[in-house]
Amino acid sequence: MLLALPALAPQYVLHIANFVLIYTLPVIGLGFLTGFTGRVSLAQGALFGTGAYTTALLTTNFGWAPIATLVPSVLVTVAIAVALGGSAVRLAGLYFVMATIGIQQIVWIVLMNWIDLTNGPQGVRSIPPVSLGGYALETTQQFYFLALGFAVVSYVLAKRIIASRLGLYLRALSDDQLAATSVAVEVGRAKVTALALSAAWAGAGGFLYAHYVRYIHPDMFGLEPSVLFLVMSMFGGYRSIEGMILATAVLESATEYLRPFGEFRMIVYGLILLLGMMYFPKGILVLIQRKRSARANTEGAA
Amino acid sequence: MFAQIVIGGFATGCIYAVVGLGFTLVYRTLRMVNFAQGHVFMFGAFLGLVIAERVPMPAPLLLLVVGAVAFVVGMVLERVVFRRLYHNHEVFVVGSIGLGIVLMNSVRVFFPEPVPFPKVFGSNVVEFGTARVQQASLWVVGCTIALVVLLHVMFTFTRTGRALRAVAADGEIAGAVGVNVNRAIGFTFGLSFAVAAIAGVLIGPLYFVSFDMGDMVGLKAFAAAVFGGINSIPGTILGGIVIGVLENVAGGYISSAYKDLVAFVILLAMLVWRPTGLLGRETPIKV
Numbered sequence: 001m002l003l004a005l006p007a008l009a010p011q012y013v014l015h016i017a018n019f020v021l022i023y024t025l026p027v028i029g030l031g032f033l034t035g036f037t038g039r040v041s042l043a044q045g046a047l048f049g050t051g052a053y054t055t056a057l058l059t060t061n062f063g064w065a066p067i068a069t070l071v072p073s074v075l076v077t078v079a080i081a082v083a084l085g086g087s088a089v090r091l092a093g094l095y096f097v098m099a100t101i102g103i104q105q106i107v108w109i110v111l112m113n114w115i116d117l118t119n120g121p122q123g124v125r126s127i128p129p130v131s132l133g134g135y136a137l138e139t140t141q142q143f144y145f146l147a148l149g150f151a152v153v154s155y156v157l158a159k160r161i162i163a164s165r166l167g168l169y170l171r172a173l174s175d176d177q178l179a180a181t182s183v184a185v186e187v188g189r190a191k192v193t194a195l196a197l198s199a200a201w202a203g204a205g206g207f208l209y210a211h212y213v214r215y216i217h218p219d220m221f222g223l224e225p226s227v228l229f230l231v232m233s234m235f236g237g238y239r240s241i242e243g244m245i246l247a248t249a250v251l252e253s254a255t256e257y258l259r260p261f262g263e264f265r266m267i268v269y270g271l272i273l274l275l276g277m278m279y280f281p282k283g284i285l286v287l288i289q290r291k292r293s294a295r296a297n298t299e300g301a302a
Numbered sequence: 303m304f305a306q307i308v309i310g311g312f313a314t315g316c317i318y319a320v321v322g323l324g325f326t327l328v329y330r331t332l333r334m335v336n337f338a339q340g341h342v343f344m345f346g347a348f349l350g351l352v353i354a355e356r357v358p359m360p361a362p363l364l365l366l367v368v369g370a371v372a373f374v375v376g377m378v379l380e381r382v383v384f385r386r387l388y389h390n391h392e393v394f395v396v397g398s399i400g401l402g403i404v405l406m407n408s409v410r411v412f413f414p415e416p417v418p419f420p421k422v423f424g425s426n427v428v429e430f431g432t433a434r435v436q437q438a439s440l441w442v443v444g445c446t447i448a449l450v451v452l453l454h455v456m457f458t459f460t461r462t463g464r465a466l467r468a469v470a471a472d473g474e475i476a477g478a479v480g481v482n483v484n485r486a487i488g489f490t491f492g493l494s495f496a497v498a499a500i501a502g503v504l505i506g507p508l509y510f511v512s513f514d515m516g517d518m519v520g521l522k523a524f525a526a527a528v529f530g531g532i533n534s535i536p537g538t539i540l541g542g543i544v545i546g547v548l549e550n551v552a553g554g555y556i557s558s559a560y561k562d563l564v565a566f567v568i569l570l571a572m573l574v575w576r577p578t579g580l581l582g583r584e585t586p587i588k589v
Contacts, residue, residue: 040392087574094335094391095577098528102570113559227399266407273400278386281393
């Protein structure tokens with residue numbers, strides 16, 4: 001069904017679908033950190049931007065082929081995340097959130113002011129589209145297949161990692177750090193690995209994003225996307241990658257169905273965040289689960 | 303030149319300190335960070351603007367009125383909004399950011415462009431040796447000192463203040479000895495809104511006011527609170543002033559482009575080195 005979407009859906013639906021697929025990556029990445037180590041990050045937008053800027057600058061300034069910059073984008077993002085956040089990841093709870101806000105602002109300010117490298121507030125223009133074997137993926141339809149491919153690979157990969165020994169360590173860590181240590185989980189290393197993984201996914205997402213929108217600006221990677229990614233991962237419910245993808249789809253298409261609100265659009269968006277947190281602090285999937293368990297209960301009673 | 307930079311930084315630092323106090327008050331009581339704080343500061347500036355344009359009144363009265371209105375708004379919002387967010391700190395962080403977005407964009411509907419603020423503190427320039435300082439900056443410093451003294455007196459000598467401290471120390475025990483915990487929490491939010499709004503009025507005449515002015519100031523005030531110790535009131539004041547001065551010195555002597563970086567580098571370094579901040583005392587969970 002997902003493969004047939006380009007043939008059936010109108011252009012703008014496909015356009016939104018592309019953004020949903022792109023955002024799936026940083027959101028899944030955040031899931032490694034939030035759902036599996038209990039650390040909430042508000043720096044994912046900055047890491048996403050690091051990936052986008054790496055590929056944008058390599059292709060426009062140094063003439064690299066877009067596809068060749070995927071690995072550097074991921075590596076640079078991971079390097080920056082570990083350099084800035086490697087020691088902060090030891091902090092628990094709110095202290096880690098505070099640190100990631102610092103990281104977010106530092107990256108954004110550098111993108112904005114290191115004009116020689118990043119073009120500063122001018123942004124980076126005319127980023128080439130990704131081409132595979134001389135075939136440029138330029139149109140919305142063509143890009144859709146690329147984004148879908150990335151999303152599927154990252155979903156499968158994430159599932160594999162979670163099922164692996166490392167995933168087990170991470171879950172143990174988030175449930176009870178002390179108990180995890182006592183069964184020989186190397187807590188420090190596991191946390192940095194989770195941070196690196198979450199950055200890698202953000203970097204790959206940024207890579208896709210840069211080659212889809214083809215023009216990037218530091219403001220695209222401020223605190224706002226960080227909040228959006230965090231909300232997407234929280235609305236989905238912790239530890240459920242499917243839930244995160246669903247929440248990403250719901251929230252990203254919100255930009256579309258909020259359009260009738262005109263200038264009040266952002267007010268409504270803020271209200272969605274606020275009311276969502278007030279009434280569904282455990283994510284929207286809880287609703288479906290609750291219904292299911294309610295049904296199971298009544299059946300059990302009968 | 304140097305004196306001027308330091309005095310200018312000191313005044314900005316006072317603003318960070320006062321807005322940061324809002325973070326500290328809420329954090330001490332609930333172990334939560336209210337990220338709408340910066341937008342409350344912005345809201346206070348616009349509230350002052352609207353009131354001052356319609357009803358001319360002396361500056362101290364204006365500060366008092368804005369503080370009182372913000373106090374009530376804070377209490378009401380605690381009752382209808384914040385109370386539902388105490389689930390855990392992530393929920394509170396995102397919820398309060400959502401509230402901030404609502405506040406900012408509501409103001410944006412009425413004031414899409416930056417507007418000048420009436421010069422309620424006069425527009426004279428005072429000279430200290432070689433340094434020339436705007437009178438409004440002196441108001442900022444003076445009012446910050448007055449606010450800190452008032453808060454100190456309230457927390458030390460009044461029944462309400464002692465109740466707030468008791469709740470901050472241990473809500474359950476405080477409730478057991480007869481403190482109305484819910485009212486104390488509402489009061490805390492009222493105070494944190496009031497101080498931020500007053501800071502907004504204080505900064506207004508120095509710059510233009512715009513709907514997004516709370517973004518950066520809020521985050522820097524937060525950095526200041528963490529730097530000085532987010533559960534310590536003297537720490538937050540110290541943190542605000544130090545960050546304000548350092549930032550201005552860095553802007554004047556190193557590079558004006560990276561001026562904004564100072565607060566956040568300090569924030570990150572402080573969290574790694576000493577998460578409780580300069581004067582904070584609580585032991586955080588750290589492994």
